Amino acid sequence: MNWHKQGNIKAAMEELLRGQEQATRLQSMVKDMLPPENPSDLAADLLIEVLSSFSKALSLLELGRSAEANSPPSNAGVRRKMQSPRRVSCRRRQHPYTCRTTFLKATEDGFTWRKYGQKNIYGAKHSRSYYRCIHKHGQGCQATKQVQRTEQDDSTFAITYMGEHTCTDATKPHDQPAPHDISSGSNTAGAANDLRATPPSSDLGNPKQECKEEVISNKSLSPPSSSQLLKLPELSAFEGSSPPMAELMEAVSEQYCISEMEYDPAEFKLEDMFELSNDAYNC
């Protein structure tokens, strides 16, 4: 394994995590600025795209690391086609429930779960645990979740929620915030640091399975640098806005810039990433 390459990937993933957190905060601020009667706005839509890009990049890096870490040693300079990747965090069996992946430092989310299985995942460093809501039988709650440690950080869990809680969990805190959902933009900076998470409240009748992915990092927001900023045309619309907004926009831009600088496409097998993307997000 090329430890130097792995180190670059890990550093890039950490930067992406920071960037996503900052973008999430920015999304919350944008939402607050929009008039309630017309919540749709180009900036808000763009932020959804930004967050989606962060999620996809992180997952692709995760897959890339997994494949790299588990590939047998090969001669230097010999390019080997990556093994066909398995889907990550998306159940294979068809059901109408939504699925949503979060990356958290803890698995606590305010609900009571019962573990019903654990599997060693092919090519994964850590096994995956399967939980269902403790009220599955009593109240017919169909919510389940899968928990797996991420490979780049053993203290971070990739938690995939499937289905939604239909139960009235007595242990659930009353002041539980709305689910952190990048598609709804309902989260706030406080919610981003809140480890509790709930499945989204929609799409039960939609037979097409959805996968949303979010990354919540507990790491603090680092001060943005004014150098090396990738100035996106759409983001320039925020110039002249309140200082926190401008600061966040710079921070988000920086994450994009770092992401580009950290990777040598030839080193990271960019074509493999595109191959992976077709499979990993076809859910």
Place this chain on the structure above:
DNA sequence: GCAATTTGACCCCA
């Protein structure tokens, strides 16, 4: 003794 967890087996599906 009960509840939660573990783990091997089975089923589903790409």
Place this chain on the structure above:
DNA sequence: TGGGGTCAAATTGC
């Protein structure tokens, strides 16, 4: 055909 998801018996802990 094989990996992922689920089931259920066995095991463990309180």
